Amino acid sequence: MAHARRLSLAQRRKSVGLSQDGLAEALGVERSTVVRWEAGKTEPQAWVRPELARKLQLSEEQLDDLLRTDEYGPESVDRRVFAGLATVLALAPLTRARNGSQIGATQIRQLRQRTARLRRLDDHLGGMDTYQVYTSEMAATARLIKTASYSSSTARALTGVFAEQAQMAGWAAFDAGRYVESRRHYKTALIAAQESGDPSLHGNSLAFMAYEKADIQTAAESTRIAGMRATPRVRALLQERLAWTYAVSGQVSATARALDAAVAAVNESSHFPEPDWVFWVDPLEIDIMAGRCYTELGRPARAVPLLDDALSRYDDTHSRDKALYSTWLAHALMDGDDPERAAYVTEHAIDLASGVGSVRPGERLRGILSRLARYGGPEVAAVLERARG
Known part of the structure; x- marks a missing residue:
């Protein structure tokens, strides 16, 4: 099907x-990139x-249709799953599926714990x-949603777990260069x-979609859906992703406001537990995003100190992410007319990216x-020679 x-x-x-060659030149990409698209090895970013x-004289929707594969898998049942789930929520307190086992709070807790463990695979x-x-x-x-028996409150919790898993699948697809699949998973997560009925989870689904397309709206x-009742780390995450969309569009003041809001939120204390899906959001993450944003805005004097400090505290075992963030530092260094140091940073990023199961470091x-x-200069020439090798 992919072929x-x-x-x-x-x-x-x-x-x-x-x-x-003509399409590559028109898009500002390498011919090899077009070859990989047509060979089914990657998706257009x-x-x-x-x-x-x-x-190609198409609408974006028509392009998505052109790229879409019929071999999809679990999401072919998503619409039916959610249609059934909406009925569950509207019916009596307990609904029994044919030949289904009954599940409750214990099973939901186990599912959440398992999902949390799987989420941490993305660290490495x-x-x-x-x-x-x-x-x-x-x-x-x-399958559990379709075949098990549960109360309406358990149904809401179960579909929340499913939404988190769809977000994880969407992110993994995006990281793997499978952009059609990532969009589809994100839409499933949104539904x-x-x-x-979780506004924070709803807001995060929108934030994933916004981040991929740098969509300010x-x-x-x-941020509006999640609201001020969201926990501090959730608000910090949504504000930093809003900042990113502003930065990509070149809006300096709006970017700074959103970053300030993210900093304030991430440093706010709260008695309410944070959802596991923001376990990684901390002041270091906000500093990295700020450095990336100011690089996008062409502000190396702001970007370089932020990224230098943040990356010095970032463990090399997080090789994909550190390689990616290093590419923003390299760009900022070149913006600041320091190509020798940019070459050094790039060489380290090449080392980190070696063997990583992600298309993003290579593309950057x-x-x-x-x-x-x-x-x-010899430093630059050495890195270019190594890259060719």
């Missing part, structure tokens, strides 16, 4: 009179999709490694979060290396 889908992409390119759609593994794990877990929970909606590094190639 047929890619043939459709190649056929559309040819039908509008574009060669692989979110940032390039609007222009790709224009070059890439989406290529975790995607099938997460989608398999989704499928198991979907599930709405069904669960969706990011702002995520290609942009860094292309920019470094404009500079001279």
Whole structure:
């Protein structure tokens, strides 16, 4: 199925009179990138999709249809699952599925604990490694929703767990370069979060979608949905993702306001427990996001100290993330006219990214290396030579 889908992409390119070289040049990417899209090895990234759609004379929705594979898996049952779940919530306190076992608070607690453990795989593994794990877990929970018996309160908790798992699958798909799948998982997570009645989870589903497309409107909606009753770390996460969308669009003042709100939230004390899905949100995370935002805004004097300090406290065992964040530091250093140090940072990022099951470090590094190639000097030449090797 994947091969047929890619043939459709190649056929559309040819039908509008574009060669692989021509399309790559028009989009500002390497020809090898177009080759990988058409070979089914990666998906076009979110940032390039609007222009790709224009070059192929398609709407973005038509492009999604062109890229969509029929071989999908667990989400083929999602709509039916949620239709049934909505009925569960509206019916009597206990609904029994045919031949189903009854589940309650104990099973929900175990599911949450298992989901929390699986979530932490993302600390050290890439989406290529975790995607099938997460989608398999989704499928198991979907079967439970369909076949088990539970009360309406358990139904809400169960669909909340499913929403978290769909978010994890969407993130893993995004990290693996499977952008059609990531969008589909995020939409599933949004439906599930709405069904669960959890505003924070609902807001986080929107924030995932906003982050992938740098969509200010969706990011702002995520903060509104979650509201001020959300716990501090949830508000910090949603505000930093709002800041990112502002930064990508070049809005300096709005970015600073959102970052300030994130800093205030993450340092706020609270007696309420945080959801597990924000376990990783802390002041270090906000500093890294601030550095990335100021790099996007072309403010190296702000970005470099933030990223230098944050990365000095970031363990190399988080190799994918540290490699990614180092690429923003390298860009900021070049913006500040320090290509020698940028070359050193890039070399370390190459080491960290080696063997990581994620397309994102490689994609970021290609942009860094292309920019470094404009500079001279032995440090830069050595890194470029190593990259070619």
